[in-house]
Amino acid sequence: MRRGWRSIRWTCAPASIRHWRVSSRYLVLRCNDYSGYKAGFQQGITEIGCAAHARRKFFDLHANHSSQIAGQALPYFARLYEIERDAAMLDAEARRRRRQSLAKRKRCPSTV
Secondary structure, three states, X not given: OOOOOEEEOOOOOOOOEEEEEEOOOOEEEEOOOOHHHHHHHHOOOEEEOOHHHHHHHHHHHHHHHOOHHXXXXXXXXXXXXXXXXXXXXXXXXXXXXXXXXXXXXXXXXXXX
């Protein structure tokens, strides 16, 4: 488990929640779309999703419905995966710096 992430037992979940972190202001939970976690999000826990699960949703949408928006999103995911592959052998701080410098938020081309 990555440093800063902890495991807890939460009453509305059937098992321990393994990927959560307390930041300076709030509790965040990295999870899939399991419905048992939704009650916690209504109580102020911030949900952060998994990039692989998000990418799969876009991939399925594009493959099954020829979605142009999903088609535009997939190259962004590919670029993020490329950044992660290239940074895999770096130490944690170097990976963080690389991510911060290369994986900046960009405006969607349709909103420019």
